[in-house]
Amino acid sequence: MKTFTVSVVTPDGPVYEETGAEMVSTKATSGELGILPGHVPLVAPLTINAVRIKKDNNTQTLAVSGGFIEVRPEKVTILAQAAERPGDINVDRAAAAKERAENRLQKSKQEGVDFARAQLALDRAINRINLAGK
Known part of the structure; x- marks a missing residue:
């Protein structure tokens, strides 16, 4: 199964950096995005919402306060104004x-x-x- 790297970065530094992601879903200003491995390159502004990252049949979530998502076939980078894991x-x-x-x-x-x-x-x-x- 194909996977990709996901990186979530804020002005305070990295919040999430993992390889092996199978899917990322989040909400851009233009609507819901579902990103799978090999997705076409894309840059989109994000809304205040959750980012869901599916890896090893588990879904991890992050609270993101706006920013941008950059999608490349092998990597998804989210540049967020703020991002937190639920436990934080x-x-x-x-x-x-x-x-x-x-x-x-x-x-x-x-x-x-x-x-x-x-x-x-x-x-x-x-x-x-x-x-x-x-």
Whole structure:
């Protein structure tokens, strides 16, 4: 069976680097992506979502906060603004961030609140909470 290497890198350094992946699935801004060995080269912006990596009949997940995916036939590289393994997610901190973002969104009609930034913070917190709960 053909496999490929998967690398997930953030500005703070590598988060995931493994060979032997059979499939990667994630969500780009254009829709859901399923990457198999030998996939045509591709670069796409990612949404705030989970990255699922299938290897040895197991699926590993990472919470990714946007970024880009670069696909080559033998390697998939994800350059993410932030990425965490489920076990590394501090659920209490994520829940507090979710609450702060919800409060900012409620106040967004008042001046001085950046709605888009608050919505992104909420999306990141929900993604982290959902992934940590699995």
